[in-house]
Amino acid sequence: MTSENSNNGEMKIKTLLFDLDSIKLLRVPFSFFLIPVFFFALSQASEVNWTNASLCFFILYSFIYQASNRGSSSMDQEEKSIGGLEHPPKPQKKLFYTSILIDLIGLRLSLFINIQFFIGVTCYIIASRASSVKDIRFKKFPIIGPFTVIFFQSALMFWMVYSVVRSTPIVIDNTPIFALIGCSFLIGGIYPLNQVYQHDTDSSNGDFILSYKLGISGTFMFSTIMFILTIFLFYFYFDSIHKISHFIYFQLFLLSVVIYFLNWFYKATKDKSQASFRNMMNMNFSAAKAMNSCFVLPLILNYNR
Numbered sequence: 677m678t679s680e681n682s683n684n685g686e687m688k689i690k691t692l693l694f695d696l697d698s699i700k701l702l703r704v705p706f707s708f709f710l711i712p713v714f715f716f717a718l719s720q721a722s723e724v725n726w727t728n729a730s731l732c733f734f735i736l737y738s739f740i741y742q743a744s745n746r747g748s749s750s751m752d753q754e755e756k757s758i759g760g761l762e763h764p765p766k767p768q769k770k771l772f773y774t775s776i777l778i779d780l781i782g783l784r785l786s787l788f789i790n791i792q793f794f795i796g797v798t799c800y801i802i803a804s805r806a807s808s809v810k811d812i813r814f815k816k817f818p819i820i821g822p823f824t825v826i827f828f829q830s831a832l833m834f835w836m837v838y839s840v841v842r843s844t845p846i847v848i849d850n851t852p853i854f855a856l857i858g859c860s861f862l863i864g865g866i867y868p869l870n871q872v873y874q875h876d877t878d879s880s881n882g883d884f885i886l887s888y889k890l891g892i893s894g895t896f897m898f899s900t901i902m903f904i905l906t907i908f909l910f911y912f913y914f915d916s917i918h919k920i921s922h923f924i925y926f927q928l929f930l931l932s933v934v935i936y937f938l939n940w941f942y943k944a945t946k947d948k949s950q951a952s953f954r955n956m957m958n959m960n961f962s963a964a965k966a967m968n969s970c971f972v973l974p975l976i977l978n979y980n981r
Contacts, residue, residue, distance in 0.1 A: 709866075709960050710741060712967035713830055713859060717837035719974040720852055728789055729841040735789075736833075739782030740797055743775040744804040789840050796836040803828045818886040822867050830863035831856055854916065858909030865902030868895045869959060872944075872951045892951045896941040903937075922974055929970035933963045 714736065718729055779801050786794040803824055807814045815821040834856050871887035872895045887895045907927075914923035936959060943950040 709964045710829060710833075711737070712964060712971055713833050713863070714837050715968055715971035715975075716855070716859060717834045718841050719971045720838060720855055721842045724841050724975075729837075731785070731789055732793070732837055732840050735782050735785050735797070736837075739778050739785065740800060743778035743782065744801070793836060793840050796832060800828050800832060816884065818884060818889045822864065822886050825867050826860050826864045830860040834859045852913055852917070854909050854913030858906050858913060861902050861906040861909060865899040865906065866960070866963065869899050869956060871895075873953045873956055892948055893945050895951075896944060899937075900941070903934075919974075925973055926970050929966045929973075930963075933959075933966050936962055 714733060718724065783794065783797060783801070786797045803814075806812045807821065807824055814824045838852070838856075868885075868887040868890065871885050872892060875885075875888045875892075886898075890898055910926060911920075911923055914920050914926075940950065940955055940959060944955075
């Protein structure tokens with residue numbers, strides 16, 4: 677291969693990865709909402725392998741989630757507001773190929789951790805593609821769509837992170853099952869709120885999502901029930917490991933988010949226009965900041981003990 681051909685190949689890859697529209701469709705703010713799952717799993721490891729933890733974070737948030745966002749945008753062809761972008765650019769064909777390239781890089785790097793992590797990442801990628809690809813499109817179904825998101829973005833991700841960042845082997849009897857399920861219920865409560873502003877768009881595309889089926893008031897009621905169950909599950913978990921103080925910190929950090937959510941709930945039931953993209957994003961940012969702060973605190977306490 678000549679030097680000129682090599683340079684052309686490198687330029688094509690750079691164009692795929694770094695053009696402005698593709699960068700916007702990475703939806704980096706949306707990935708920020710998924711960071712609490714990582715920090716929560718990390719905070720529950722009594723001894724942390726920081727090399728694995730750093731590499732795990734780098735792989736997930738620099739490659740896997742970004743490829744998932746690009747792949748979803750390329751297949752959905754959304755022109756209205758989507759998670760993390762109020763005015764998304766029109767996706768181009770090359771966006772799909774870019775997402776494949778990023779996935780392959782992430783998969784290759786995951787082998788540096790272990791084969792179990794590689795398998796977990798592979799399963800996440802397959803589920804992410806199946807959620808959006810036209811012939812399968814899990815996200816259009818009101819039950820299987822949320823279940824897919826809840827399992828792969830919370831339960832599987834919690835387990836993957838928790839298992840690779842620990843310095844000591846996992847003992848099955850001590851696996852924080854309440855934490856894993858509580859994390860799943862938390863994401864399960866947030867997920868339909870992310871859809872509450874897009875009922876008309878989704879229904880016109882034939883995507884009869886959970887939030888559409890529940891309606892605006894029903895969506896908020898469903899999320900309220902999920903959040904209450906999350907509180908009970910986290911209480912059982914922290915009580916079982918004799919760290920009830922961490923549960924109290926969790927409640928204190930989320931108090932402002934609860935107030936915002938209840939206020940938004942009240943406004944949206946009175947005026948449907950309040951179930952908007954901007955209010956949803958404000959809710960997500962508030963929750964992500966509070967939970968990240970909350971889950972970093974146990975890391976600091978564990979480090980200083």
